[in-house]
Amino acid sequence: MTVQHQQQVKDWNGESGERWVVHQLWLDQMLGAFGAAAIDAAQPAVGETILDIGCGAGTTSFALAERVAEGHVTGVDISAQLIERAKERAGDQSNVRFLLADASNADVPPAQFDLLYSRFGVMFFDDAAGAFTHLRRALKPSGRLAFICWRGANENDWVRLPMKAIKGLIPPVVPLPADAPGPFSFGDKGRVQKILEDAGFVDVTFTPFDHDIIYGRGETNEAAIEDALAMAFELGPLSRALASESEEVRERACDAVRAAYAQQVQDGRVTINGAAWIVTALNPAD
Template sequence: MSEGKNQAQKELWNTSVGERWTRRQVDIDAMLAAFTQALMQAADLEGGPPQQVLDVGCGSGETSLMIADLGHTVTGVDISTSLLDLAQRRAGDREGVTFMEADASDAVFHSPFDLLISRFGVMFFDDPQAAFIHMVQYLKPGGRVVFVCWRPPGENEWVTMPMQVLASVTEPPSPPPPDAPGPFAFADPERVRSILTNAGLTDVKFTPADAAMPMGSAKGAIKIAAYVMEVGPAALPISLLPAEGVAMVRERMTSAILPRLKDGHLSLGGSIWVVEARKASGRAN
């Protein structure tokens, strides 16, 4: 693997972010459940013949395990050691699922795939064009790509609400360039269409989906504030604040959450693209 390639993401997902997502796995999977369902519906794996599936950015294994339980063979690939260790524990002795610690943008796979799938895992490459060219070569002719990615931050309440609280305490970090690696790098459908088309994919389709996302399973504003401060784009800048700054954010986050509670719980809106594409039937690996 070339020096420095996707290095910032590797460091994040093997330190603070990976640790938090491993510890919060149950709540994060519940938070993303509606979008996981949208992804699986688009993948259309239920009831069909067995397929070979590549799950890019598989994390703690939620989608990989669902695919294996439908009778398909799936390779889940991720860069986070802690998330993959959790995925392996969750898999137990299931057949048909393999987890691989690797960067999908240059990993070597030993058999072609019918489907490349990803739940919020394809937006973090330093060079997404090169990454998709590399991954698509492992798709069979006629093979499909199905993934979900976030629409712009302003359309995602689970982002705007915590960032507004952060901004009331300290100057928030400047937003990254729209094409920088990160959760919202694929928010622009025209950019994504160009990346996929240049990688040899056709029939590119974008379907918007919106859902309320539960912010953790614990009841009460204090516990929900702790979750919101650990998951999402506000988490890293909050973690870099001095102790008194973190305490002030926690106090204001709790106050902002209180009037939004319903039966002790909080849900915030999320907005995504469900993206589908296909490799041309005559295009060999």
């Protein structure tokens, strides 16, 4: 296991996993339109079997299970907390199950699935081509892959605006290498195309998908801004950038980001654009 991979396992079984459990409802509201657009692109049909990669607390697995009816959905995730939450939510629902495993080497039978799907769960592999090679073997011949991933951080205003607001308050954030696992590691279309082709997929397509994210809500615009601020300081790139800063710097950053969100608020909502790719591909026929 590489150091990068160990870090991902630790993070999703530690702070990130916990925060995703605590804020599941908020994250589902934020990401709902993105996941739904990828489900529409995936065209799940009644009776199909689907693997939901990096399924988190299971929201998209449940949506897919509704579409396949008597078919079956398996959600796989590396985070014990998130899989536990998904299992609690599933209760005794019979057409969905959850597996705690690393999707890049999970023990899944070959040629079992009609569709591999993911909502923002495939950007964290340290050997992405190796992971997709492994996952492709779980697909039936002519089976489909459909996932949604973020485009670059500089195209995503929900990251760009707060990071621009704190510029100068903290030392410049050194960007991760393009191939380092992380939320924006699939922003480069050429890189993703190569990963999927190296893994043996064909007919790879990329469709840009942009959608407003309601980042904060409140009875008043001021309350919505405070809601957005609380979330940005809790989860995502801004919270990571400020994690080791002093209370004084964090307070100044808070004021700067508050001013940036004030430009985005209307009718009790802070709304910021999110920019993603919907990626589809096929497993070749036998």
